[in-house]
Amino acid sequence: MTDRSPPTYFPAPRLARFCSQCGAPTHRRVPDDDNRERDICDQCGAIHYQNPRMVVGTVPVWEDRILLCRRAIEPRYNTWTLPAGFMELGESTAQGATRETLEESGARIALGALFTVIDVPQVDQVHLFYLAQASGPELDPGPESLEARYYDEADIPWDELSFRTVSTTLKQYLEDRRRGSFGCHHYTLDWHR
Amino acid sequence: MTDRSPPTYFPAPRLARFCSQCGAPTHRRVPDDDNRERDICDQCGAIHYQNPRMVVGTVPVWEDRILLCRRAIEPRYNTWTLPAGFMELGESTAQGATRETLEESGARIALGALFTVIDVPQVDQVHLFYLAQASGPELDPGPESLEARYYDEADIPWDELSFRTVSTTLKQYLEDRRRGSFGCHHYTLDWHR
Numbered sequence: 001m002t003d004r005s006p007p008t009y010f011p012a013p014r015l016a017r018f019c020s021q022c023g024a025p026t027h028r029r030v031p032d033d034d035n036r037e038r039d040i041c042d043q044c045g046a047i048h049y050q051n052p053r054m055v056v057g058t059v060p061v062w063e064d065r066i067l068l069c070r071r072a073i074e075p076r077y078n079t080w081t082l083p084a085g086f087m088e089l090g091e092s093t094a095q096g097a098t099r100e101t102l103e104e105s106g107a108r109i110a111l112g113a114l115f116t117v118i119d120v121p122q123v124d125q126v127h128l129f130y131l132a133q134a135s136g137p138e139l140d141p142g143p144e145s146l147e148a149r150y151y152d153e154a155d156i157p158w159d160e161l162s163f164r165t166v167s168t169t170l171k172q173y174l175e176d177r178r179r180g181s182f183g184c185h186h187y188t189l190d191w192h193r
Numbered sequence: 194m195t196d197r198s199p200p201t202y203f204p205a206p207r208l209a210r211f212c213s214q215c216g217a218p219t220h221r222r223v224p225d226d227d228n229r230e231r232d233i234c235d236q237c238g239a240i241h242y243q244n245p246r247m248v249v250g251t252v253p254v255w256e257d258r259i260l261l262c263r264r265a266i267e268p269r270y271n272t273w274t275l276p277a278g279f280m281e282l283g284e285s286t287a288q289g290a291t292r293e294t295l296e297e298s299g300a301r302i303a304l305g306a307l308f309t310v311i312d313v314p315q316v317d318q319v320h321l322f323y324l325a326q327a328s329g330p331e332l333d334p335g336p337e338s339l340e341a342r343y344y345d346e347a348d349i350p351w352d353e354l355s356f357r358t359v360s361t362t363l364k365q366y367l368e369d370r371r372r373g374s375f376g377c378h379h380y381t382l383d384w385h386r
Binding site: 019050051117 | 203204205206207208209210211212213214215216217218226228229232234237238239240241242243244245246247279280281282283284285286287288296306307310312314317319321336376377378379381
């Protein structure tokens with residue numbers, strides 16, 4: 001923190017130092033009938049629970065080629081990802097995955113089945129990817145993407161992918177495609193990169 | 194809110210009226226490079242994102258009977274549920290489901306495959322249930338359960354179940370069991386009860 005203008009992107013950390021309801025300082029302790037520490041407001045009684053977040057995305061395909069987006073944001077700036085992002089309030093995972101695909105790549109898709117569910121406990125996230133069929137080759141990447149393009153299997157930039165959830169989903173997709181049958185797959189990523 | 198002692202259970206609402214990082218009042222507006230309103234702190238720059246939560250649970254089975262717990266807490270006090278609860282930071286969905294099963298019923302289980310993924314956008318939740326094999330018939334319900342017991346299929350209290358995610362998962366479990374093959378199933382619940 002400095003005395004200059006506020007940073008332009010500062011997602012609030014998990015720790016709640018002050019109460020979001022009344023502004024009083026919080027205290028960290030185990031509430032009654034609970035078994036783990038929470039940030040608690042002794043002034044108004046609010047308990048500030050924190051829970052893992054969901055990231056939702058798609059594997060968009062056009063004529064057997066797979067859509068990847070080059071990230072214009074941190075983390076993993078300038079690496080390639082499947083279109084995906086944080087699920088928002090008021091939407092389903094399917095709606096979130098469709099929205100993120102449009103926002104990051106401009107691709108219009110017909111959403112298919114839920115394809116991968118990947119636990120990433122080291123960052124308190126669960127990633128979900130859907131199968132998706134693009135309705136055309138047109139792309140129009142948004143501000144979070146430097147570029148978006150369709151890749152033939154042979155050209156996928158495996159060494160420049162953004163996240164293990166992306167490489168895991170891509171490998172499973174190619175394996176299922178070779179087998180001619182797509183399932184719903186669950187993974188838990190371990191703590192080693 | 195009154196001037197008496199704080200309520201014993203007051204989960205902080207989604208709206209952040211004050212900044213969790215510096216305690217200043219927030220303002221609700223669309224941040225730069227975003228497309229929806231957030232609670233923003235103009236003093237320190239923190240953006241208070243809100244995202245859906247995951248509920249994780251199991252379908253514990255002992256000798257073809259299914260474990261249900263009678264809820265000792267609101268919402269849906271005194272109705273029957275599969276053991277499940279909010280996923281916590283630092284755990285996988287599998288670890289959370291196992292923990293909730295132990296906490297609510299005392300059942301020791303061998304966790305099976307991910308069985309249902311159910312979107313509940315009307316309450317900003319996604320529910321995940323795993324298959325589970327109990328290692329014995331012993332039960333020891335915790336403070337969130339009035340009672341826990343194993344039900345034969347014919348005795349399941351369909352009219353006294355807690356949530357549609359529970360009835361949906363139970364029906365799918367019985368259907369898959371009849372067919373002799375368990376899949377991974379995805380549902381989105383609509384807004385009608």
